[in-house]
Amino acid sequence: MVCVSRFKHQIMLGQMMAIITLIGSLGTSVVNIAMANIQFQEAKIAFDRMYEFASAKPETESQNKSKKFRTDNSSTSLNQLRVENLNFRFPGKSLLLKNINFNVKKGEIITLFGEIGCGKSTLLSILQRFHSFESGKIKINNENWDNTSLYQWREKVTSVSQHVQLFNGTILENICLEENPDAEKVIQFCQEYGFHSFIMEFQQEYATIVNENSTNLSGGQRQLIALARALYSYPQLLLLDEATAAMGRRTEHFVIELLQRIKTDMTIIFVTHRPQLARYTDRIYVIEDKTVSAVGAHEKLIQINQFYKDAFLELVDNQA
Ligand SMILES: Nc1ncnc2c1ncn2[C@@H]1O[C@H](COP(=O)(O)OP(=O)(O)OP(=O)(O)O)[C@@H](O)[C@H]1O
Ligand SMILES: [Mg+2]
Structure with a gap:
């Protein structure tokens, strides 16, 4: 029957259905075969990442055991941080930071100002010793920072990063990062530093649970808690990377006033795109074309160059 229908260029209904x-x-099988390759590639990338993470050397142990830290000057406080002719590149990439020079003393706030992608966050990561630089020097109190162990350095430095990471727990736990928090101590700290009234606005106050991805908090609230956490460790060097970018005016104003109040006890490096914030700091370092292209107080930078004049005045005008 099949042969006959083929011969006649005809097809029966049953044959067609078959x-x-x-x-x-x-x-379906062909699509599944094609998809299998994609899944295989994804699994390979995940495996590579896991391998990279699992095979990373524990930095603290290896560095702290080094003999050269016997003369650790960790007990001395950080009075001055000086970066000299620093050059940095990510492996296999072209130079990102070239001949970077700046210095900051205890009691000062400096601003690093620059266009997106110019290397501001990277510079802060270098200062936290997350990356090694290619050449140049970083000096702490006029001594090479190699004389300070990584562990002791990290005890002095705290940062509020551009992408705040909070943990699934109460606001109280997120501030003190302790397993058994001393609530009284945390609340006293918040009252002293001015965070208390902001935290009391939450429904469960200090006991408010922060979700897995902090989705129940606004960007500004997250930044405020991250700042409280950073200050709770009483750092000697505070690195703020766009730390007020998501805040409203009232909160931002509070932070600026707070920084002015506490700066006598520490050194603060502030990264921002916003000139109206930079004007409250002692010195502004402008990073442009991979290097520090201008240094000065807000007013001085307005005077010296049309570029800064435009950038700074435009935003100051917007604020008015
Ligand atoms: N881990 C990394 N590996 C390779 N390249 C990186 C890495 N991190 C950042 N970069 C690159 O380095 C450059 C500087 O990045 P960085 O985050 O320091 O810029 P930024 O000045 O902080 O920018 P923004 O103002 O947008 O925050 C960017 O081009 C970025 O793509
Ligand atoms: Mg950045």
Whole structure:
């Protein structure tokens, strides 16, 4: 029958149904084979990442055991941080930071100002010793920072990063990062530094639970808690990377006033795109074309260059 119908260029209904069913099941199998390759590639990337993470050397142990830290000057406080002719590149990439020079003393706030992608956050990461630089020097109190162990350096430095990371726990736990928090101590700290009234605005106050991805908090609230956490460790060097970018005016104003009040006890480096914030700091370092292209107080930078004049005045005008 089949042969006859083929010969006549005809197809029976049953045959047609059989062919369609066959193509349908074959099609699914072909798609599955194609998808298997994608899944394999994804698994390979995940495996590579896991391998990279698992094979990373524990930095603190290896560095702290080094003999050269016997003369650790960790007990001395950080009075001055000086970066001299620093050059940095990510492996296999072109130079990102070239001949970077700046210095900051205890009691000062300096601003690093620059266009997106110019290396501001990277510079802060270098200061936290997350990356090694290619050449140049970083000096602490006029001594090479190699004389300070990594562990002791990290005890002095705290940062509020551009992408705040909070943990699934109460606001209280997120501030003190302790397993058994001393609530009284944390609340006293918040009252002293002015965070208390902001935290009391939450429904469960200090006991408010922060979700897995902090989705129940606004960007500004997250930044405020991250700042409280950073200050709770009483750092000697505070690195703020766009730390007020998501805040409203009232909160930002509070932070600026707070920084002015506490700066006598520490050194603060503030990264911002916003000149109206930079004007409250002692010195502004402008990073442009991979290097520090201008240094000065807000007013001085307005005077010296049309570029800064435009950038700074435009935003100051917007604020008014
Ligand atoms: N881990 C990394 N590996 C390779 N390149 C990186 C890495 N981190 C950052 N970069 C690159 O380095 C450059 C500087 O990045 P960085 O985050 O320091 O800029 P930024 O000045 O902080 O920018 P923004 O103002 O947008 O925050 C960017 O081009 C970025 O893509
Ligand atoms: Mg950045």
